[in-house]
Amino acid sequence: MLKSIKGLVFGAASTLLLAGVAHADITVYTAGPQSLIDKLAEGFTGQSGIKVNVFQATTGKIMARIEAEAANPAVDVLISASWETATDFAKRGWLVSYTSPNAEKVPDFLKNETAVAQGVSALGIAWNTKSGTPKPAEWSDRAKPEFRDLVNIPDPAQSGSSFELTAALAGQDDFALFKSLKNNGAIIAGANAEALNPVLQGAKAAVFGAVDYITFGNKAKGESIDVIFPESGTVIAPRPVMILNWSKNQDEAKKFVDYMLSDEGQKLVAGTYLMPARSDIPADRPLISDLKLIDYDAAAIQGKRKEILQQISDIFGAN
Amino acid sequence: MSAKDIGGVAPAAWLALSGLVVVVAVPFAAIVLQAIFPELGAGSFARPFSLLSQTLGDVRLLRMTGNTVLLGLCVVIASALLAIPLGVARALYRIPLAPVWDVLLLVPFMIPPYIATLGWIMTLQPRGYTEQLFGFNLTPVLFSLFGMTLVMTFNTFPVVYFAVSRTVEAIGLRYSDVGRVFGATPARAFWRITLPLSAPGLAASLLLVFAAAIEEYGTPAALGRRAGFEVLVTGIDTRVGDWPIDLPGAATLSLVLVIMSLAAFLLQRWILTRRSYQTVGGKPQNAEKRELGRLTVPVMLMFGIVAFLSTGVPMLAILGTALSGTISGGLALDNLTLRHFADVFGNSAGALGALTNSLTLGLATAVLTGLIGVVAAYVVVKTRIRGRALIDIMTVLPNALPGIVVAVGLILAWNMPGLPFTPYNTGFILLLAYCCILLPQTARYATAAFLQIGDNLEAAARVAGASGAVAFQRILLPLVFPSLASAMLLVFALASRELVASIVVAPVGMQTISTFIWRQFEQGSVGLGMAMAFVTIILTTLLPLLFLMLLRRGGLVRE
Numbered sequence: 077m078l079k080s081i082k083g084l085v086f087g088a089a090s091t092l093l094l095a096g097v098a099h100a101d102i103t104v105y106t107a108g109p110q111s112l113i114d115k116l117a118e119g120f121t122g123q124s125g126i127k128v129n130v131f132q133a134t135t136g137k138i139m140a141r142i143e144a145e146a147a148n149p150a151v152d153v154l155i156s157a158s159w160e161t162a163t164d165f166a167k168r169g170w171l172v173s174y175t176s177p178n179a180e181k182v183p184d185f186l187k188n189e190t191a192v193a194q195g196v197s198a199l200g201i202a203w204n205t206k207s208g209t210p211k212p213a214e215w216s217d218r219a220k221p222e223f224r225d226l227v228n229i230p231d232p233a234q235s236g237s238s239f240e241l242t243a244a245l246a247g248q249d250d251f252a253l254f255k256s257l258k259n260n261g262a263i264i265a266g267a268n269a270e271a272l273n274p275v276l277q278g279a280k281a282a283v284f285g286a287v288d289y290i291t292f293g294n295k296a297k298g299e300s301i302d303v304i305f306p307e308s309g310t311v312i313a314p315r316p317v318m319i320l321n322w323s324k325n326q327d328e329a330k331k332f333v334d335y336m337l338s339d340e341g342q343k344l345v346a347g348t349y350l351m352p353a354r355s356d357i358p359a360d361r362p363l364i365s366d367l368k369l370i371d372y373d374a375a376a377i378q379g380k381r382k383e384i385l386q387q388i389s390d391i392f393g394a395n
Numbered sequence: 396m397s398a399k400d401i402g403g404v405a406p407a408a409w410l411a412l413s414g415l416v417v418v419v420a421v422p423f424a425a426i427v428l429q430a431i432f433p434e435l436g437a438g439s440f441a442r443p444f445s446l447l448s449q450t451l452g453d454v455r456l457l458r459m460t461g462n463t464v465l466l467g468l469c470v471v472i473a474s475a476l477l478a479i480p481l482g483v484a485r486a487l488y489r490i491p492l493a494p495v496w497d498v499l500l501l502v503p504f505m506i507p508p509y510i511a512t513l514g515w516i517m518t519l520q521p522r523g524y525t526e527q528l529f530g531f532n533l534t535p536v537l538f539s540l541f542g543m544t545l546v547m548t549f550n551t552f553p554v555v556y557f558a559v560s561r562t563v564e565a566i567g568l569r570y571s572d573v574g575r576v577f578g579a580t581p582a583r584a585f586w587r588i589t590l591p592l593s594a595p596g597l598a599a600s601l602l603l604v605f606a607a608a609i610e611e612y613g614t615p616a617a618l619g620r621r622a623g624f625e626v627l628v629t630g631i632d633t634r635v636g637d638w639p640i641d642l643p644g645a646a647t648l649s650l651v652l653v654i655m656s657l658a659a660f661l662l663q664r665w666i667l668t669r670r671s672y673q674t675v676g677g678k679p680q681n682a683e684k685r686e687l688g689r690l691t692v693p694v695m696l697m698f699g700i701v702a703f704l705s706t707g708v709p710m711l712a713i714l715g716t717a718l719s720g721t722i723s724g725g726l727a728l729d730n731l732t733l734r735h736f737a738d739v740f741g742n743s744a745g746a747l748g749a750l751t752n753s754l755t756l757g758l759a760t761a762v763l764t765g766l767i768g769v770v771a772a773y774v775v776v777k778t779r780i781r782g783r784a785l786i787d788i789m790t791v792l793p794n795a796l797p798g799i800v801v802a803v804g805l806i807l808a809w810n811m812p813g814l815p816f817t818p819y820n821t822g823f824i825l826l827l828a829y830c831c832i833l834l835p836q837t838a839r840y841a842t843a844a845f846l847q848i849g850d851n852l853e854a855a856a857r858v859a860g861a862s863g864a865v866a867f868q869r870i871l872l873p874l875v876f877p878s879l880a881s882a883m884l885l886v887f888a889l890a891s892r893e894l895v896a897s898i899v900v901a902p903v904g905m906q907t908i909s910t911f912i913w914r915q916f917e918q919g920s921v922g923l924g925m926a927m928a929f930v931t932i933i934l935t936t937l938l939p940l941l942f943l944m945l946l947r948r949g950g951l952v953r954e
Contacts, residue, residue: 136636278522
C-alpha cells in the first residue's frame with residue numbers, strides 16, 4: 077500500500093518536472109486566441125527551429141503576471157488585446173525599438189517604433205437572427221421599444237475595447253445614448269464572452285459592442301448570429317505585439333515578429349476572423365477599409381478612464 | 396486534555412512545521428509584504444504603507460465587506476438547513492439505496508462553481524432550458540442574493556452533509572440511548588445529546604463553507620454584479636485584472652478576507668474548547684441503524700428533491716449544452732451532436748494533456764495536504780508542544796485567501812532573482828498553489844477527528860510499550876483515516892478543477908482542466924467547454940470512489 081503511494085507520488089513528480097523543464101527559446105505571453113498562437117508557434121518553429129513557449133490569458137491576467145514577475149521577468153514577446161498596453165509600456169521604457177521588414181504593408185496607424193499590430197478586431201452589434209427583433213442598423217436602434225430588456229453591454233471596466241467604444245460614443249452626446257439604453261432595460265453583463273452567451277441562447281437579442289472575431293467564429297460554427305457594423309461608425313482594437321527590453325533572446329523574438337507579419341503568419345491571423353494587420357492580406361470578413369471609424373481622441377479618454385467608468389456605473393446602477 | 400509528554404513527537408512537529416512554512420507561510424508573507432510595500436514586485440521596498448490607507452479608506456470597502464459577510468452567512472445557514480437533516484437521517488437510519496444517495500450528493504461538490512452557475516443561468520434565463528421545455532423562466536430569482544445563495548449552497552452543502560453523517564455515525568445511538576433510558580423523548584435526546592456531541596465535525600464543516608463562500612469568485616461575478624452586489628473577491632479581481640494593476644490593493648483586500656475567516660475560526664475554536672467531544676473510546680460500538688418506518692416517504696422525498704436540484708439540474712444543463720451543436724439551435728433533435736465529446740477525446744486544443752495534468756496535480760495535492768494536515772492536526776490536538784497554536788493558525792490562514800492572491804504571492808516569493816532553485820514556471824508551482832489553498836480542508840477534518848478520540852486509547856498503547864510513532868500509526872491513524880480519506884477526496888476534486896490561481900500562475904505551455912474550459916468559454920466554444928466539464932465531473936467523481944473501494948478491500952477503511 078505505502079509502496080504504491082510512493083510510486084504514485086514519484087510518478088506525479090516526474091510528470092510535473094517534465095512538464096516544466098521544456099527549454100524553449102522564446103516565451104510569448106498572449107491575450108489572443110489560444111488556437112491562433114498554437115498555429116503561429118508551430119509554423120514558426122517549423123521554419124526557424126526556435127521553440128516557442130506560450131502563456132495565454134486575458135490582458136488583465138497577463139498584466140498581473142508581468143507586474144508580479146517584475147523583479148525577474150520571463151516574457152520575451154507580449155501580444156496584448158489593447159493598444160493601451162503598448163503606449164503604457166513604451167512610456168515605462170520596457171520595449172525594444174524594432175520595425176520588422178514585413179511591416180511595410182501595415183498602415184501607419186497600426187504601428188510605431190516599439191509596437192506593431194498582429195491583427196485588429198472591431199466592435200459591432202452582435203444580433204441573434206432568430207430573436208424575432210428587427211435587424212438593427214445603428215447603435216441607437218437598441219434604445220427602441222422592440223429591444224426592451226433584450227440588450228447586453230460588455231462591461232467597459234472589464235473589456236478594453238468595450239471601454240473605447242463606450243467612451244467614444246459617450247463623448248459624442250454626453251452619455252445621452254447610454255441613458256436611453258438604460259431606460260430601455262439594457263444591462264451591463266460581464267466581459268465579452270459573458271455578454272455574448274445569453275444572446276446565443278436567445279435570452280437577449282443583441283450585444284451592444286461585441287468583439288467581432290469571436291462572433292464571426294460562432295457564426296461560422298452555425299450559430300444564428302450576425303455582426304452589424306453601424307454606418308455611424310465604430311471603434312477598432314488593434315492588438316499590439318511588443319518585444320520586452322529585458323528579453324535575453326531579442327534576435328529570436330524579432331524573427332518571431334517577422335514570421336507573424338509574413339504572408340503565412342498573417343493568413344493564420346485572418347483564419348481566426350481577425351483583420352490582418354497588413355492591408356494586402358485578404359480575409360473572409362469586412363476589413364478596416366470597409367468600416368467607418370469614429371473620430372475620437374484616444375489619449376484623452378484614457379486619461380479620463382476613471383471618470384468615464386464612474387459615470388457609466390452611475391447610469392447603470394451597478395457598483 | 397490530560398497532561399502528558401509523549402516522546403518522539405518532535406520530529407512530527409518539525410515535519411508539519413516545515414511543510415507549513417513552504418506551503419503557507421512563504422506566499423502569505425509575500426502577500427503581507429506586498430500590502431505594505433507597493434513596489435515589491437520590482438524588488439523594491441520603497442514607500443512603505445503609502446497605499447494602505449488609500450485602499451482601506453475606499454468608501455466601497457465597507458459595503459463590499461458587508462456584502463461578503465452577508466453572503467457567507469446566508470450560504471452557511473442555508474447549507475446547515477439543507478445538510479443537517481439529511482446527514483442525521485443518513486447516519487442514524489437505514490436509508491434505502493444509501494450509497495447511491497451518497498454519490499448523488501457528492502457530485503455537486505465536483506461541479507466547478509462557475510460551471511454550475513453557468514448551467515443554472517442557461518437553464519433559468521429567458522429562452523433557457525426550462526422555457527424551451529416547460530415554458531417558464533426564473534431570471535429575477537436567479538440574479539439576486541437569494542439566487543446566489545441557492546446556487547452556492549447547492550455547491551457547498553455536501554461538505555456539511557458528509558461531515559454530519561460521519562460524525563453522527565461515529566457517535567452512534569449509544570449516548571442518546573442513555574438519555575432515553577433516563578426518560579428523554581427521542582427528539583430531546585437528539586437535540587441535547589447527539590447534535591451537541593457532533594459539534595466538532597459540524598462546526599468544522601460550516602467553517603469551511605463560510606470560507607469557501609467568502610472566497611468564491613465565479614458565482615458572485617456572474618450573478619451578483621448584475622444585481623449590483625459587489626463582494627471583496629470581485630473587488631480584488633477588478634484590482635488585479637484592470638490596468639493599471641493594483642497588486643497592493645488586492646493584497647490588502649485579501650488580508651481583510653483572511654481576518655474574517657480567522658475570526659470565524661476563533662469562534663469555532665472557542666465553541667469547541669468549552670467542553671470535551673470525545674466519543675470514540677475503547678468500548679465497542681453498536682453500529683445497528685434504526686428503520687425509517689413511517690418517516691420513509693418524507694425522508695426519501697427530501698433526498699430526492701435535494702439530489703435533483705443540486706446534481707440533476709446542473710448536470711442536465713451541462714450535458715444538454717455539451718450535446719448541442721449550436722447554442723442558438725436549442726434543445727432540438729437536429730441540433731444533437733457528439734462532436735464536442737469527440738473533440739475532447741480527439742485531443743482538440745490539448746484537452747487530454749489538460750486532463751492528465753490536472754488529475755496528476757489533484758492526486759499529488761491530495762497526498763501532500765493529507766500528510767501535512769494529519770501531522771499538523773495531531774500535533775495541535777494530541778501534544779502540548781509550545782507553538783502548536785501557531786501551527787493551528789497556519790493551517791487555517793489560507794482558508795479565505797482568494798486563489799488569485801495566492802498566485803500573486805507565489806510569484807512574488809518564488810520568482811525572486813538569485814534563488815538557487817525555484818518551482819516557478821514548472822508544474823510544481825501549481826502544486827504549491829493548490830496545497831496552500833486546500834490544506835485547510837484536510838487539516839480541519841483531521842483536527843475534528845482527533846478531537847473525538849479519547850486520550851485513553853493512545854495511553855493504553857503507550858502503557859503496552861508502543862512508541863509514540865507506533866501508537867500514532869497503529870491506533871490513531873486508522874481511527875482518523877475515514878475522515879482524512881474523505882477530506883483528501885475533496886481536495887483531489889477541488890485541486891483538479893481550481894481555476895483562478897491556475898490562470899495566473901500556470902507555467903508557460905501547461906494547461907489544466909479549468910484553464911482549458913475557461914479558454915473555450917472565452918473564445919465562444921461553450922459546447923466544447925461543457926463537454927470537457929462533463930467528462931471531468933464524471934472522472935473526478937468516479938476515480939476517488941474507485942480508490943476508496945480499493946482501500947476498503949485492502950481493509951484500510953472499515954464500512
